[in-house]
Amino acid sequence: xxxxxxxxxxxxxxxxxxxxxxxxxxxxxxxxxxxxxxxxxxxxxxxxxxxxxxxxxxxxxxxxxxxxxxxxxxxxxxxxxxxxxxxxxxxxxxxxxxxxxxxxxxxxxxxxxxxxxxxxxxxxxxxxxxxxxxxxxxxxxxxxxxxxxxxxxxxxxxxxxxxxxxxxxxxxxxxxxxxxxxxxxxxxxxxxxxxxxxxxxxxxxxxxxxxxxxxxxxxxxxxxxxxxxxxxxxxxxxxxxxxxxxxxxxxxxxxxxxxxxxxxxxxxxxxxxxxx
Numbered sequence: 001x002x003x004x005x006x007x008x009x010x011x012x013x014x015x016x017x018x019x020x021x022x023x024x025x026x027x028x029x030x031x032x033x034x035x036x037x038x039x040x041x042x043x044x045x046x047x048x049x050x051x052x053x054x055x056x057x058x059x060x061x062x063x064x065x066x067x068x069x070x071x072x073x074x075x076x077x078x079x080x081x082x083x084x085x086x087x088x089x090x091x092x093x094x095x096x097x098x099x100x101x102x103x104x105x106x107x108x109x110x111x112x113x114x115x116x117x118x119x120x121x122x123x124x125x126x127x128x129x130x131x132x133x134x135x136x137x138x139x140x141x142x143x144x145x146x147x148x149x150x151x152x153x154x155x156x157x158x159x160x161x162x163x164x165x166x167x168x169x170x171x172x173x174x175x176x177x178x179x180x181x182x183x184x185x186x187x188x189x190x191x192x193x194x195x196x197x198x199x200x201x202x203x204x205x206x207x208x209x210x211x212x213x214x215x216x217x218x219x220x221x222x223x224x225x226x227x228x229x230x231x232x233x234x235x236x237x238x239x240x241x242x243x244x245x246x247x248x249x250x251x252x253x254x255x256x257x258x259x260x261x262x263x264x265x266x267x268x269x270x271x272x273x274x275x276x
Contacts, residue, residue: 005128008124008127008128009128011120011121011124012090012121012124012125012128012130014094014121015090015091015093015094015117015121015124015125016090016093017046017089017090017093018229020042020093020094020097021042021225022222022225023097024038024039024042024097025218025221025222025225025258025259026218026222028201028221028259029214029217029218029221029259029263029268029269030214030218032205032269033205034101034104036201036202037100037104037154038097038100038101038104039198040150040195040198041096041100041146041147041150042093042096042097042100043191043194043195043198044096044146044150045092045093045095045096045142045143045146045147046089046093046187046191047176047188047191047192047195048092048142048146049087049089049092049093049139049142050089050183050185050187050188050191051179051183051185051188052086052087052142053083053084053085053086053087053089053185054083054084054183054184054185055183056084056086057084058084058085058086058135059084059085060082060084060085060130060131061085061129061130061131061132063129085130085131085132085135086132086134086135086138087135087136087138087139087142088122088125088130088131088135088136088138088139089139090121090124090125090139091118091121091122091125091131091135091136091139091140091143092139092140092142092143093143094117094118094121094143095114095118095139095140095142095143095144096143096144096146096147098110098113098114098117098118099114099118099143099144099147099148100147100150100151101113101114102114103147103148103151118140118143118144122136122137122139122140169195169196169199172192172195173192173195173196173248176188176189176191176192176195177189177192177244177245177248180192180244180247180248181240181241181244184240186232186243186244186247189243189244189245189247189248189251190228190232190247190248190251191251192248192251193247193248193249193250193251193252193253193255194251194252194255196248196252197251197252197255197256197259197260200256200260201256201259201260205269205270205271213266213267213268214268216266217262217263217266217268220258220262221258221259221262221263222258224254224255224257224258224262225254225255225258227254228250228251228254228255231250231254232246232247232250232251
């Protein structure tokens with residue numbers, strides 16, 4: 001592989017789901033007001049991406065497997081290139097993350113990043129032969145559509161917070177678990193667990209605490225996120241339904257510890273006044 005290929009690999013790795021989960025977890029600990037507004041759109045776009053991928057099961061471009069076979073395992077984890085092709089997950093989650101951030105910040109640099117970053121990631125996916133142009137175009141449409149749709153309804157949803165948990169989150173999680181088992185996509189079970197956590201932590205706000213406690217909480221949270229990945233990947237029950245249930249429970253419990261109980265214990269987060 002030449003120098004340009006290595007550069008493309010580095011660029012495309014920036015668009016991986018794990019990269020944006022790390023970024024979102026970091027915001028949830030250090031800038032709760034921003035992180036909580038990004039967490040749900042990111043989870044929705046990840047879920048939609050996986051459902052579309054496994055429902056249509058479009059194969060990768062012919063040389064995709066050959067390209068990733070030369071990469072070390074830890075690089076392959078971030079580059080992806082395995083499983084169905086349509087739509088591009090890297091492109092879609094990048095568009096959702098930066099699109100949501102632009103809707104929150106609303107300044108020229110954020111708008112530029114919301115346009116440039118998804119296009120750069122999309123180009124890297126096609127240039128590396130891991131996706132077709134159609135894959136990334138559909139991903140861009142979905143990636144931008146989800147944060148806009150969420151943003152238009154977010155304020156209304158927050159005003160009826162508890163009813164929304166009962167009427168939206170619970171059936172959404174149940175549907176994701178059903179689809180995880182039906183489509184044989186374990187990632188949907190993990191997303192369902194994170195979505196459960198997102199519903200539970202909505203009444204927490206940042207508190208004034210030492211920078212040290214914030215850093216300790218962040219490192220601990222990211223470590224637990226890594227343990228969630230290992231827990232799902234290393235232990236795989238032979239019965240797939242049991243694997244789905246196990247993945248859901250593991251991601252729910254570990255993410256709740258990482259994003260609620262640990263930050264509360266370290267006094268990085270606290271209950272928001274007026275939320276009930």
